[in-house]
């Protein structure tokens with residue numbers, strides 16, 4: 708791993724603009740290096756944060772972006788549970804990502820058929836649930852041990868809806884850069900165990916250790932409240 712940075716902000720109001728800058732700077736770097744920017748998105752609070760902050764950036768050019776989803780629920784795109792549907796309504800309508808650059812599942816297929824091939828990502832934006840899951844990789848689930856599939860179906864998600872597709876650890880841990888965004892006091896106990904270790908099996912989020920890439924944990928003060936490790940403290944004007 709290229710080093711883990713745990714960065715604490717007073718609140719998500721300061722975290723959001725720094726996350727948007729991280730996305731922009733990694734996009735510029737990727738486009739200079741290989742002509743396109745491959746971005747993996749997650750749902751949860753990231754949807755509203757990115758939809759507010761990315762369109763507010765001056766001179767954001769998304770014409771060479773390729774966007775996919777770190778996990779997706781198998782529901783129709785107009786269902787409020789669809790991660791793609793949320794981003795479409797709130798973000799994709801405001802930035803110039805070409806339609807051909809947005810990779811979605813085909814929600815009319817059966818869950819075993821709609822996990823498609825993805826690739827090496829420049830940046831994955833991940834959330835973490837209070838149970839320590841990330842993507843749709845849940846504690847104690849057999850998918851945690853998946854090594855052959857890049858994207859896998861899941862039909863028994865403990866969090867509804869039950870049918871989803873998810874990136875697996877091999878693709879997550881091959882990314883150039885992974886950034887978790889975790890805010891709010893409900894995340895404090897699990898964040899401590901993920902970052903500082905626990906007795907018993909590591910939580911899925913703790914198993915995200917990019918082999919050759921960067922790892923960021925971008926959290927706010929309430930989420931960081933129980934941490935005893937050294938952290939960086941930044942405000943809204945910071946660059947990562």
Ligand SMILES: O=C(O)[C@H](O)[C@@H](O)[C@H](O)[C@H](O)COP(=O)(O)O
Nearest residue numbers: 749750751752753834835836842
């Ligand atoms: O598919 C899901 O069930 C959610 O997308 C979920 O994985 C979410 O990303 C995390 O629970 C973090 O949620 P917050 O971003 O709201 O903290």
